[in-house]
Amino acid sequence: MDIRVGTASWTDPTLIKSKRFYPPGCNSAEARLRFYSSQFPLVEVDSSYYSMPSGSNSVLWVERTPPGFTFNIKAFRLFTGHQTPRDMFPKDMQPALPQNGKKNLYYKDMPEEFRAELWRRYFEAIAPLADAGKLGAVHFQFAPWVTSGPDGRAHVEHCADVMADRFLMAVEFRNRSWFDNAHADSTLAFERDRKLVNVIVDEPQGSANSIPAVWEVTNPALALVRLHGRNHETWNIKGATAASDRFNYDYQNDELSKLAVRIREIAGIVAQTHVVFNNNMEDQGQRNARTLIEILDQQSGGVTRT
Template structure:
């Protein structure tokens, strides 16, 4: 039973501004990542969702982290069905984008050759992480409007086809239709059939863009748990200027103890378990991650033990 605990991002603006995690003088990108990797064995890269990842950054991340440190990396927003501003595409490709007068573009808008080139560049950019044995899962957080209807399912299967034989694909849905009474069984069957990792979430319940915690393993290799917090008031907050505005929640020790029981149960069924705290307001995620590691005890990998 191997449990890696970490957080979503190590560079959130509120984390840096708070001065509650990084020690004095830890001001450069290199120093921050080196310090983070001395505290945790796992991190989730969120910047690759907003814009295409950069291969030179991947090389630096490999150099600045301990052997066995693991990066889970988010899929580019276009791939997951989200609206994508034109300036988030590589500059040299922007002239090839559809000239339809729209500020935001979607995957369905893209010519096939543009799609293929974006996928190629994405894989090229994360190759240094994979080659160094530091790439965990590629995390696909599908848009709330990607439903369990045939067109939504077809898009998920398309992404699975592209990813097949390349990297481990983890799937997080943001539309509750995937796990309603009618579709829950078929959703899990799809994930098992395609070897996709079912992302187990802890998040506010009720809104159409939240899903229940489905503690099911769909890949023998990995279980991925993402803890978003339980702040109903901010889940769909209007006018948020950063993701941390939405995920402002501090887990209590009792809540973490309850979660640890489920995490250890699920960890018995897979080779490796990743727990990612996405409650990224100031240092909440880092504090909660440390507490969970203490609760898990020997089951949680320490950074110096983060080998295969």
């Protein structure tokens, strides 16, 4: 089994401030990535959701990580249907943005040629990772208002068309309509038909922007498990100033042991399995990732390490 465990981001401010993961003197961007990649074989890049990724950063990430290290990279927020502040677009493109009086813009607001240029730049920026064999999946976390209805499905189809034959596309929905009783089977069939990786989530349940953990493989190349924590009180917290406020959860060993059983089961039917801890308050994700690796090692001895 090829199971790779890591965390979402290695630069969260609360992680650095906690001083419990990085050793003394590990203060630069280069030193932190080199240390992180000596501890885990996988990381998820979240900064590419907030603003367009940089090709120069991709080159540095390749140089600063060992052979076999894997980056999963999130899709830019505009592509996933989220509201996008004007200052999050590339500076040279900002003067050409639609002048519609809106502070935030959406994909539908963009002229076709503007969209095409953003996609081109995005692909160009992550190409160094792919060329070095260090790109795992491009992770599309669609907005909660992207439903399984005709408009939502059409947008996901459009993204799949643009991504086709370029990079592996993983899909995480944030609207429960995709996996309700009426749509779960058709959603999985759609993902299989388009070779999209179904993202298996562990997250608080009961709200419209929560989906259940669907332990199904839709692309034999990869299974992707994302662990958001189980903190119901903070899942839809208002006024959060950082993602760590929302995903503040420390998995207990018994919870990780139960998850490990499911992870091993799914890993038995795919080429590779990625497990990403997105609980990012201080060093929660890193500690939980290390514990999960130990549990998986105890169960099977088959966890991929750097």
